[in-house]
Amino acid sequence: MKRWIALVVIIALAGAAAGYVIDAPFAPFATGPWRQTATFLDDATAALVSLVGRGGAIAAPLLVGAVLCGLTLFAARKADGKQDGESLPGPVWRPEASAEEQAAEQNDRSGPDRRSLASSMPDPEDLLVRPVVLVRKARSRSRDWFDDTSWLGGLPKLAGIPWPRDRNGAPLPFAAQIDLARIAAAFPGNPLPGNPLPEAGSLAFFVGTGAVVPVPAGDHEFSRPPAHLPPAYDEGGFPLPRHASRLSHEFFPFWPVEAVSLALPEALRDPHRPGDEPAIEQAMTERLAQRYPLRNGPLTVQEPVERVWWHGALHLANLFHVALDEASLQIDRRESRTDGARDDVELLGADPDTTPLRLEAARRAVDREDARLHACRMQHAALEQVTQAMDEFTRERDPWAPLTSEESTVLQDVLVHVNRDCADLVRHHVPQTLADLAAFSLRAMVSGPPEALAQVSDAELAHINAAYRLANLHQHQIFGPGGSRRAMGEDHRRDVLLLQLAYDDMMEWNWGDMGLYQFWISPEDLANRRWDRASLTFEEG
Incomplete structure (x- = not known):
C-alpha cells in the first residue's frame, strides 16, 4: 500500500511541476507571502528554460518523476524478493492440494464446527499476555540426550510424512520440532480462553523457503535425511550457505528445549494498545533473568588455553x-x-x-x-x-x-x-x-x-x-510479539507467532545482523489447522 501512495505522490508532483512550467510566470498574480515563493519558482523556471529550452523544461520534471517511480518499484520489488537471497527465506513451500482436499477445504470453511472453532479462538493480540520461551536444556551425562520430544536442530521425526521441499524440488533445512503437549503444559492457570495450539502431536519447522509440518503423536524414529539435502551451515561460519564445501553440515546441532511461559505485568496486558512490543520484550527478559543468566556474548575460552582438541x-x-x-x-x-x-x-x-x-x-x-x-x-x-x-x-x-x-x-x-x-x-x-x-x-x-x-x-x-542456555539477544519463542518490530507492527499485527528462531551461536544459528526467523499464521488458519498457510519471514534483530 505504501509503495502505491509513494507512486501517486511522485506522479502528482511531477505533473504539477510540468504544469507550472507551462503556465509560468505566476508571481504577477500572487499576493502576500506567496508572491516571494512564486518569484523564486518563476526565476528557477526561467533558468531551466534558458538551459534546455521550453520543451525540455516541461519534460524534465516528468522524466525525473518517471525515474523516481522506477526506483520506487525496483526498491519494492527488491524488498519483496529479499527472500530469494542467500540467507533469507523465499515464499513458503505449499504442497498442491488434490481435488478431494480442495473439496474438503471448502466444506471445512463453511461447516459449523470449523466456524465455531474459529470463533472460539483467542484474539491473536491476547497471546501477548503469555509468550512461551524455548530454553535449551542443560546437558547431562546421565540421560539420553536424543530422547526428548521438543528440540532444535538435528533431524526431524516425521512419522513417514514426506520431507518438505521448495518450489524447485530441493529439500528444506530442518530447524525445530516442538511437542504440542509440552506447550499445553506451559499454560496451567492461563487467564486467556486457552492455548490455541493442538494439545497432541508436534509441529516440525523447516527454514529455507519455509514449511510447517504437523506430525501425529507417537514414538517415532528420526527421519533419514533425503538425498541432495542442501547444507544447513558451514562449521565456524554461517548458516544456509549457497554452496556446499568441506566445512558444510547437512543439519544443525541437536539441542532439546523446555517450554517456559512468561506471564506479563498487568500494565502490558492491553492487547489493543500498539507500541508496547519493546516493553513486552524487556519484561520477558527481566523474568527470564530471574531463572537463567542472560547471555553477554558468544561462548569464549579464556587465555591461557588449558586444552585444545x-x-x-x-x-x-x-x-x-x-x-x-x-x-x-x-x-x-x-x-x-x-x-x-x-x-x-x-x-x-x-x-x-x-x-x-x-x-x-x-x-x-x-x-x-x-x-x-x-x-x-x-x-x-x-x-x-x-x-x-x-x-x-x-x-x-x-x-x-x-x-x-x-x-x-x-x-x-x-x-x-x-x-x-x-x-x-x-x-x-x-x-x-x-x-x-x-x-x-x-x-x-x-x-x-x-x-x-x-x-x-x-x-x-x-x-x-549455567550461562549459555539462552539465545544471544532475542529468544526462541512461541506467541507474543517476537523480536521483530516491523513484522509485528505492520505485516503480521493480526497474526499469531508460531515460532521465532533467534541468533544463537550454540546452535550455529549465526543469522545475519543478529536476525530472526519467524513463522506466522492467521487466527483463521490456526483454527482450521492449515499449517501449510504459515508464512516465514526474516527480520534483522
Whole structure:
C-alpha cells in the first residue's frame, strides 16, 4: 500500500511541476507571502528554460518523476524478493492440494464446527499476555540426550510424512520440532480462553523457503535425511550457505528445549494498545533473568588455553584448504589486473598526446600490481606448504582427543605463521588464537555424541549449562510479539507467532545482523489447522 501512495505522490508532483512550467510566470498574480515563493519558482523556471529550452523544461520534471517511480518499484520489488537471497527465506513451500482436499477445504470453511472453532479462538493480540520461551536444556551425562520430544536442530521425526521441499524440488533445512503437549503444559492457570495450539502431536519447522509440518503423536524414529539435502551451515561460519564445501553440515546441532511461559505485568496486558512490543520484550527478559543468566556474548575460552582438541585442529586444516582454494582465484584476479596495467602502459606509450607524467604514473601502477601479485604468489606457496603439513599432522587423529602440550605448541606456531605470512589469504578464514579453536570445539562437544561430551570437563559443562542456555539477544519463542518490530507492527499485527528462531551461536544459528526467523499464521488458519498457510519471514534483530 505504501509503495502505491509513494507512486501517486511522485506522479502528482511531477505533473504539477510540468504544469507550472507551462503556465509560468505566476508571481504577477500572487499576493502576500506567496508572491516571494512564486518569484523564486518563476526565476528557477526561467533558468531551466534558458538551459534546455521550453520543451525540455516541461519534460524534465516528468522524466525525473518517471525515474523516481522506477526506483520506487525496483526498491519494492527488491524488498519483496529479499527472500530469494542467500540467507533469507523465499515464499513458503505449499504442497498442491488434490481435488478431494480442495473439496474438503471448502466444506471445512463453511461447516459449523470449523466456524465455531474459529470463533472460539483467542484474539491473536491476547497471546501477548503469555509468550512461551524455548530454553535449551542443560546437558547431562546421565540421560539420553536424543530422547526428548521438543528440540532444535538435528533431524526431524516425521512419522513417514514426506520431507518438505521448495518450489524447485530441493529439500528444506530442518530447524525445530516442538511437542504440542509440552506447550499445553506451559499454560496451567492461563487467564486467556486457552492455548490455541493442538494439545497432541508436534509441529516440525523447516527454514529455507519455509514449511510447517504437523506430525501425529507417537514414538517415532528420526527421519533419514533425503538425498541432495542442501547444507544447513558451514562449521565456524554461517548458516544456509549457497554452496556446499568441506566445512558444510547437512543439519544443525541437536539441542532439546523446555517450554517456559512468561506471564506479563498487568500494565502490558492491553492487547489493543500498539507500541508496547519493546516493553513486552524487556519484561520477558527481566523474568527470564530471574531463572537463567542472560547471555553477554558468544561462548569464549579464556587465555591461557588449558586444552585444545583434535577436532579444532582438523577444523583448522579444513579452513586452510578453503583459503587455498580461494587463493587461486585471488591470484587469477591479480594476474588480470597486472596484465591490464601493462596494457595501459602500451596504449599510453603509443599515444603521442600522452604526457610523461601520465606515462610514469601508469608504469608505477604496473610496479604496484606486480608487487602485489608477487606477494600473493609467495603467500600461496607458503599456504600450500602449511596445508600439506597440517594434513599430515592431523591424519587419523581422534577428533575428541585432546592435544598434548607439545602438540598444542605446534598448533599455536602454525596459527602465528599463517596469520603473519599468509595474512591476505587467510584473513577471513582462520582464527587468531587457540582459544577460538577451543571454543569452537566446546560448542560441538557439548551438544554432540556421548564420546564427545566425555571430553568436556565437569567445570566446563557446568559453566555452559549455567550461562549459555539462552539465545544471544532475542529468544526462541512461541506467541507474543517476537523480536521483530516491523513484522509485528505492520505485516503480521493480526497474526499469531508460531515460532521465532533467534541468533544463537550454540546452535550455529549465526543469522545475519543478529536476525530472526519467524513463522506466522492467521487466527483463521490456526483454527482450521492449515499449517501449510504459515508464512516465514526474516527480520534483522
